[in-house]
Amino acid sequence: NAGVTQTPKFQVLKTGQSMTLQCAQDMNHNSMYWYRQDPGMGLRLIYYSASEGTTDKGEVPNGYNVSRLNKREFSLRLESAAPSQTSVYFCASSEAGNRGDSPLHFGNGTRLTVT
Amino acid sequence: DQQVKQNSPSLSVQEGRISILNCDYTNSMFDYFLWYKKYPAEGPTFLISISSIKDKNEDGRFTVFLNKSAKHLSLHIVPSQPGDSAVYFCAGTGANSKLTFGKGITLSVRP
Numbered sequence: 015n016a017g018v019t020q021t022p023k024f025q026v027l028k029t030g031q032s033m034t035l036q037c038a039q040d041m042n043h044n045s046m047y048w049y050r051q052d053p054g055m056g057l058r059l060i061y062y063s064a065s066e067g068t069t070d071k072g073e074v075p076n077g078y079n080v081s082r083l084n085k086r087e088f089s090l091r092l093e094s095a096a097p098s099q100t101s102v103y104f105c106a107s108s109e110a111g112n113r114g115d116s117p118l119h120f121g122n123g124t125r126l127t128v129t
Numbered sequence: 130d131q132q133v134k135q136n137s138p139s140l141s142v143q144e145g146r147i148s149i150l151n152c153d154y155t156n157s158m159f160d161y162f163l164w165y166k167k168y169p170a171e172g173p174t175f176l177i178s179i180s181s182i183k184d185k186n187e188d189g190r191f192t193v194f195l196n197k198s199a200k201h202l203s204l205h206i207v208p209s210q211p212g213d214s215a216v217y218f219c220a221g222t223g224a225n226s227k228l229t230f231g232k233g234i235t236l237s238v239r240p
Binding site for chain 2: 018054055056057058059062072073104106115117118119120121122123
């Protein structure tokens with residue numbers, strides 16, 4: 015049981031380059047999320063998808079786009095990377111949205127450096 | 130506006146003793162609180178949660194206490210073990226609120 019799988023694990027980009035972070039879950043969860051973790055900032059929500067076919071902005075959406083490709087997959091795209099997007103990115107899924115009794119399951123993260 | 134506050138960035142405890150991790154919140158609409166644990170180079174994992182209709186929830190060595198009037202919750206780990214050394218995130222959520230995390234606290238359990 016793989017849970018939530020993120021690729022790649024590490025990536026270095028130059029300013030202005032684009033890339034897509036991939037995420038897939040095999041738990042048949044309805045909701046999926048993208049977070050970023052920065053030192054001293056905790057986990058901040060970038061975008062989420064409450065169910066297949068829907069996406070919504072989180073706390074820090076600027077500079078990112080997302081695609082809920084199907085129920086399993088939720089990708090995060092950086093169209094023109096900036097040094098401020100250097101961070102560790104986590105994808106997560108949950109059975110049923112934002113309910114407190116439906117905890118998030120996280121992937122192991124993608125460490126992105128933008129030079 | 131920081132809705133979930135973990136004011137102490139770190140805590141060091143002797144093995145076998147109690148670890149108490151504190152968390153404060155400002156959003157009165159939160160009705161569920163969760164604790165996540167994170168090891169280096171891994172994603173956070175769910176640890177324990179509590180509904181606002183309760184004031185205590187226990188799971189093995191882990192107990193979470195909620196004081197709604199003070200908007201304060203705490204995670205107690207008894208007894209603490211070296212394997213508990215990790216970053217612990219407190220988070221709150223409600224019907225009209227997205228899950229909001231605190232900045233985390235680094236727990237070190239000394240052998």
